Amino acid sequence: MITVEQAQAHILASIPVLQAQERVSVWQAQGRILAQPVTAPLDVPPHRNSAMDGYALRHADLASATALSVIGTAFAGHPFAGSVQAGECVRIMTGAVVPDGADSVVMQENVQREGDSIRIASTLARGENVRHPGEDMRIGDNVLDSGRKLNAADLGLIASLGIGDVTVLRRPRIAFCSTGDELKSIGETLQPGDIYDSNRYTLYGLLQKLDVEIIDLGIVRDTPTAVEHAFTQAMELADMLITSGGVSVGEADYVTTTLKQLGQVNFWKIAMKPGKPLTFGTLGNGFFFGLPGNPVSVMATFLLFVRPAILQMRGESIPLTPEYSAICDTPLAKAAGRKDYQRGICERDTSGQWRVSSTGGQGSHVLRSMSQANCFIVLPQEWGNVAAGTMVSIIPFDGLL
Numbered sequence: 001m002i003t004v005e006q007a008q009a010h011i012l013a014s015i016p017v018l019q020a021q022e023r024v025s026v027w028q029a030q031g032r033i034l035a036q037p038v039t040a041p042l043d044v045p046p047h048r049n050s051a052m053d054g055y056a057l058r059h060a061d062l063a064s065a066t067a068l069s070v071i072g073t074a075f076a077g078h079p080f081a082g083s084v085q086a087g088e089c090v091r092i093m094t095g096a097v098v099p100d101g102a103d104s105v106v107m108q109e110n111v112q113r114e115g116d117s118i119r120i121a122s123t124l125a126r127g128e129n130v131r132h133p134g135e136d137m138r139i140g141d142n143v144l145d146s147g148r149k150l151n152a153a154d155l156g157l158i159a160s161l162g163i164g165d166v167t168v169l170r171r172p173r174i175a176f177c178s179t180g181d182e183l184k185s186i187g188e189t190l191q192p193g194d195i196y197d198s199n200r201y202t203l204y205g206l207l208q209k210l211d212v213e214i215i216d217l218g219i220v221r222d223t224p225t226a227v228e229h230a231f232t233q234a235m236e237l238a239d240m241l242i243t244s245g246g247v248s249v250g251e252a253d254y255v256t257t258t259l260k261q262l263g264q265v266n267f268w269k270i271a272m273k274p275g276k277p278l279t280f281g282t283l284g285n286g287f288f289f290g291l292p293g294n295p296v297s298v299m300a301t302f303l304l305f306v307r308p309a310i311l312q313m314r315g316e317s318i319p320l321t322p323e324y325s326a327i328c329d330t331p332l333a334k335a336a337g338r339k340d341y342q343r344g345i346c347e348r349d350t351s352g353q354w355r356v357s358s359t360g361g362q363g364s365h366v367l368r369s370m371s372q373a374n375c376f377i378v379l380p381q382e383w384g385n386v387a388a389g390t391m392v393s394i395i396p397f398d399g400l401l
């Protein structure tokens with residue numbers, strides 16, 4: 001058995017960033033990775049404009065003139081056509097073009113208006129409240145580099161340049177299925193020995209968080225032919241296949257044997273609990289993860305190995321989730337030999353210190369423990385039982401599930 005760290009290092013060393021590119025509308029670009037840089041085709045703002053509602057004037061006039069006559073109005077989108085001469089000003093709104101001749105804007109709160117003239121009741125610096133072309137971005141600027149993960153601010157930035165679509169990396173295509181003769185779909189009646197398939201729903205939710213193309217291959221029966229068929233479909237359609245179940249040593253566990261025939265097994269079995277029989281390999285031009293069937297094992301192995309692999313594939317730079325130190329408030333049962341990912345409930349106390357307690361029973365079939373938990377409690381391979389008060393590591397689930 002290899003360690004969790006060895007498995008993670010092996011996976012990240014094996015998985016390349018997908019190079020395929022596509023054009024998408026800015027509306028669809030949130031969270032996508034830029035494949036071509038964005039260069040400014042124009043200045044933003046494109047024109048000199050006012051930062052305030054007020055009056056555009058010539059600063060030199062303030063030394064001599066006691067009153068300035070208002071000769072017109074400039075609205076945003078409706079510039080004033082003329083120019084401002086000595087002793088004149090223009091009523092101006094925020095965002096409107098500052099008219100020729102004017103060099104400063106006084107805000108209206110600092111002005112006394114009497115008919116068609118104004119008196120200025122405060123001091124004003126030359127150039128005050130005037131925003132210049134290109135203050136935000138200059139024509140020709142390299143505004144966003146390729147490799148950048150686009151966020152909401154970036155979408156607005158791109159739109160402000162008048163650019164409607166961008167070149168991004170194609171999203172990974174991820175196929176997934178559940179394997180097992182005991183599995184029934186929702187709506188079917190359970191016969192003795194049957195259970196409802198839950199892993200596909202869990203995996204679907206986890207994949208949705210990663211912004212990938214999801215290909216559901218359904219429930220696959222425990223026969224070599226059915227498993228082979230699913231693998232062949234995945235090779236045609238997807239960059240990665242994720243299965244759950246059938247990777248242990250049982251007589252109906254065909255997943256690893258099929259992978260050996262159609263692809264390659266890179267490793268099988270990790271010294272972790274839950275998730276020991278995780279299988280990783282290659283399949284055609286893509287990758288394969290065989291997750292153990294137990295519902296908690298599915299989630300643990302997905303979060304620790306599949307998620308980082310997909311993040312790396314889609315071009316993200318920090319695929320692994322951070323761990324934090326926490327005081328463990330409950331005793332934990334543990335056997336030495338495997339690294340444990342127990343389910344915990346964590347919070348920060350008033351001093352900012354993380355504290356964590358166990359959700360209780362830790363069987364890898366108890367999916368409710370994952371639903372109740374908000375973190376994994378990470379216990380090193382060599383540790384035995386943990387006394388209350390021990391410092392442990394935690395991985396909060398924020399944003400992961």
Ligand SMILES: Nc1nc2c(c(=O)[nH]1)N[C@H]1C(S)=C(S)[C@@H](COP(=O)(O)OP(=O)(O)OC[C@H]3O[C@@H](n4cnc5c(N)ncnc54)[C@H](O)[C@@H]3O)O[C@H]1N2
Binds near residue numbers: 183297
């Ligand atoms: N003799 C040994 N037996 C087992 C070992 C071992 O080392 N030696 N390892 C155990 C561990 S650890 C795990 S984890 C499981 C994993 O086994 P499989 O990956 O082959 O999974 P299955 O046997 O197919 O299923 C395990 C368990 O999970 C339930 N299951 C499966 N699929 C689903 C699904 N889609 N939705 C809900 N529940 C599912 C299944 O009914 C089983 O109860 O092997 C141990 N055995």
Ligand code: MOO
Binds near residue numbers: 277292294364
């Ligand atoms: O490793 Mo298994 O996942 O304990 O249940």
